[in-house]
Amino acid sequence: MKNPPLNWFKLTFILLGATLVLFIAWPLLRTILATAPGVLWQTLLDAEVRHAILLTGYASMIATALAFVTGVPLAYLLARSEFPGKRLVSGLINLPIVVPHSAAGIALLMVFGKYGPLGKLLSHAGLKFVSATPGIVIAMLFVSLSFLVNAAREGFEAVNPHLERVARTLGASPWSAFWRISFPLAWRGILSGLMLMWARGLSEFGAVVILAYHPMVSPVLIYERFESYGLQYARPVATLMILICLLIFSLLQLTASAKEARR
Numbered sequence: 001m002k003n004p005p006l007n008w009f010k011l012t013f014i015l016l017g018a019t020l021v022l023f024i025a026w027p028l029l030r031t032i033l034a035t036a037p038g039v040l041w042q043t044l045l046d047a048e049v050r051h052a053i054l055l056t057g058y059a060s061m062i063a064t065a066l067a068f069v070t071g072v073p074l075a076y077l078l079a080r081s082e083f084p085g086k087r088l089v090s091g092l093i094n095l096p097i098v099v100p101h102s103a104a105g106i107a108l109l110m111v112f113g114k115y116g117p118l119g120k121l122l123s124h125a126g127l128k129f130v131s132a133t134p135g136i137v138i139a140m141l142f143v144s145l146s147f148l149v150n151a152a153r154e155g156f157e158a159v160n161p162h163l164e165r166v167a168r169t170l171g172a173s174p175w176s177a178f179w180r181i182s183f184p185l186a187w188r189g190i191l192s193g194l195m196l197m198w199a200r201g202l203s204e205f206g207a208v209v210i211l212a213y214h215p216m217v218s219p220v221l222i223y224e225r226f227e228s229y230g231l232q233y234a235r236p237v238a239t240l241m242i243l244i245c246l247l248i249f250s251l252l253q254l255t256a257s258a259k260e261a262r263r
Contacts, residue, residue, distance in 0.1 A: 026243055035239040043236035052238065057218040059133060060201030063141035064194055067148045072190060075152035076182065080161065093150070096143050104142055105210025112138060112211070135211035140201035147200055148193035156182060159237020177208065193250065199248045202241070 043049055078090060096104060112119040112129040119129055129135035159182050169175040176225075183190075206220035213220060218241050226234035 028246075031242060032239055035236050039236050040239060043240060047150060048216075049237055049240070052216050052218045052221040054242070055133070055215055056202050056219075058138050058196050059136040059217065060144075060204075062137045063144065063201050064148065064198045065136070066141055067145045067197055068190075068194060071145055071149040072152050072183075075149045076156050076178070077147075079153045079156035094146050097146050101143055101204065101206030102210060105139060105207035108135075108138060108142060108207060108211055129211060129248070131212050131214050133212070133215065136208050136215075136217055139207035139211050140204050143207050144197045144200035145202055147196040148190075151193025152186065152190045152198060155186030155193075158189065159185045168185075195248065195252050199245065199252070202245065202248070 018156065072091075074093075078086065099107075109130070110116055112122075112135065114120070114123070114130055122129075127134060129138060163181050164177045165183075167181050168174070172180065203219060204217075205223065208217055208219050209223070216224060218237065222234050222237050225237060
């Protein structure tokens with residue numbers, strides 16, 4: 001019996017794909033394996049490192065909460081309504097993905113800085129953005145809100161509008177139809193968007209460093225230690241952040257798997 005002919009088409013694609021996977025995995029694994037567990041533990045005991053990690057997670061969580069309150073209603077409108085300028089709004093929502101984040105930081109500084117219109121106004125209420133946690137939050141919000149809005153929009157688009165119309169004919173108000181029909185059925189997509197946005201906020205550097213070098217979040221701390229002391233001092237902090245991101249990625253995969261299993 002003859003062996004089946006070698007599928008060169010499939011083999012070529014496998015090799016090309018494997019090259020890209022290796023390009024991603026090799027630097028990450030080398031960074032993790034180059035740091036001894038003892039060094040990693042000592043780094044975690046460093047108060048400055050712990051504060052930077054906690055601040056990063058906290059600020060990204062606040063940014064995600066703000067996007068949830070404002071972005072989910074917008075996502076619902078984009079999924080359900082036709083209105084003038086809808087394409088423009090969709091484009092603006094996706095614009096932060098392509099704008100260089102350092103440029104985004106400058107743009108935010110022009111509005112929320114000491115002499116910016118909102119910055120000057122809110123400073124009278126004691127709210128400061130430059131070199132302060134609120135500045136970190138709005139930087140993370142600006143660069144990562146697209147992930148939540150797009151995921152929520154896809155979630156709402158997957159819900160049959162007929163279900164809402166049936167609920168309305170049975171006497172449900174628009175609010176009741178939204179909270180009892182649309183939101184629960186779109187929740188998996190919204191949850192994925194929340195996690196993606198939060199995870200993206202953890203890695204933000206360019207916009208944050210323009211608005212708030214201090215207090216330092218983890219990406220800024222890694223940069224500061226690398227610039228001041230070199231690779232050996234920055235690598236343990238980078239390893240901790242890579243491990244945290246891998247954990248978040250695993251949770252995202254589990255969420256996606258659960259979503260597929262329920263279909």
